[in-house]
Amino acid sequence: MIILTPTPDARQDLIVVGTCVRKPPVIVRAYLASLASQMVPPGCRVEYHFIADQADPDTVALLHAFVTEYGGLVEEEAAGGAKDFDDTGPVTHSWTNTAMARVGQMKNRIIQRARDANAVAVWFVDADLICDDHTLRSLWFADKPIAHAVFWTRWQNIPTCPIVPQVWLLHPYQLQGRGYCDEAAFRRQLLTRQLTRVWGGGACCLIRRVALDAGVDYSYIPGASQEGMMAGEDRHFCIKAEAAHMEMYADPWPHIYHIYHPEQVAEIDGQVERLQHLRDQQDHPSWLNLSLKMLEPVQTGPTSFSHIPGTNVRVRVGVGDILPDLEAQCLAHLDGVAFTAVVHYPMSYVVAAIRGQRRLMEVTVVDYKGPAPMPVVEHDLPNGIDLTTYTGRQLESLYG
């Protein structure tokens, strides 16, 4: 069968953005606005697929209006009798296994429709997240089979509950292990915005076609635990991804505000304004998110040369994370368009094979940011202590 594909100058790869929605209109309005503000990656277009799950009629109306304007589909799930989840509790949310299984089935429907439409990726974004406008772009340039955008949440509304990221290293929800000596090392990696290999995550993840083709989805795995912290369709998704050798990465670059507790609704307007001005307020970026691809090979033997794979790095400006002349060229190309840079490697460069040499590199400044900390994390900074690097036990000792 003949397959025809647009040439690079005409390509418009499809990314399906979707999720199941059951949040009240005040949250969904902010959520949809943050989706509409997303910078779409080059050569891509976006379609939306929402499934309204026992949602408020006003929420459903908002979804319909949104897809009418931006393209896509809204499905309305029939009400399933008794309400099997509660997201309005004063301390935390309460979900039943049936509710989580239903969400998994609905997400699978979104995956199936995306596959049928020959989409190159699906971006699942929970409806209680407000993402900064470069979230999708950052996840795309991470160039991983599965990339989870990281947000931080205090899951229980009590001071001794630590603020934690929505990514983890070991099931269920362990933030240490896999080569990290302790939880603080893993947290530090995320707080410094580094693309980080993880084995668990959910709520805001870009799944590439390669992972969809490998059969990764949200169905429950027969025989796997559904108890305690193992309950939830995203746990089973992660186990399937690992079994299919689809690497998952945490992308802590975007700023995402998670509206989890009822009183956070009052903070929505302030957070939206903050995220919108995150990039405007800075003349001199503090952080750069770069996609780098060395075009010329590196000599690896008397007559042999090798190509170095492309990489996505996040660096602080002015501290020597990257070579100064490369940094200067990046700061002159903040428009997000790929350019070819000349890089001179000094005699002191860490890689001996390239010392004293010059190489051409294809560079894209994916995004740049000021020094602002991530939402929610910032709440603890004025106290003078960065509580995010403390474990639950340490917090217990702090607060008695």
Place this chain on the structure above:
Amino acid sequence: MKCVAAILARNEADRFLTECLQSLAPHCDEILLLDDGSTDATREVASAHGAQVRSREGPPMWGQEAPARAELWAWGAEVAKDGWLLIADADQALVAPHDDWQMMLSSWTANCWGFPLYDCWDAPDQHRSDGHWVGHLTKRAWLFRPRDCPNPEWGTRGVHTGHCPANMPIVGAHAPSSVWWRHYGWMRKADRDEKLARYLCCKDLLAPNELAHLLSVNDE
């Protein structure tokens, strides 16, 4: 750094020679066209676009491509001197932003640049991407520094001889993703039928995968 384009052509005046020459002109200091006994206006079209034209003697290159390739390379290397030589076909158009192309020519390390070729099908803005149609997935070598191969030697295959000498000591670089070929050779149905018939006349010269690729032209 100087850049010279060299084209081997036969009866291309009414096909895509104009598109080819127009796409090369902004990027190349000189364009050479070695004419393989055309009976149409190929030479005139090339001259009108500022190309240097030379007619080759001897039998047509089809089925015995190596001598023609060697002649084209020798001419291009002589003109390019210390610079770069872009080997093009008359049914290809180069897509390259000027800045990226100039950067490639400034390379201190590579003596060869590779970039993908998109086989247009039915329209110039779509290409075939199934089965054997993988030109867009690989960065084949097109732009060379001929000074690094002072004594070129050529293979003996009658078709698909290669664009550079067999003994070119390639230090290959990958062009930026903005640089690629638009290949018109298979775009029109009439061209496909003609090209298929021409290849089938010398199918014994083709490797199994080349033959399978060729036969897939008639896929539905």
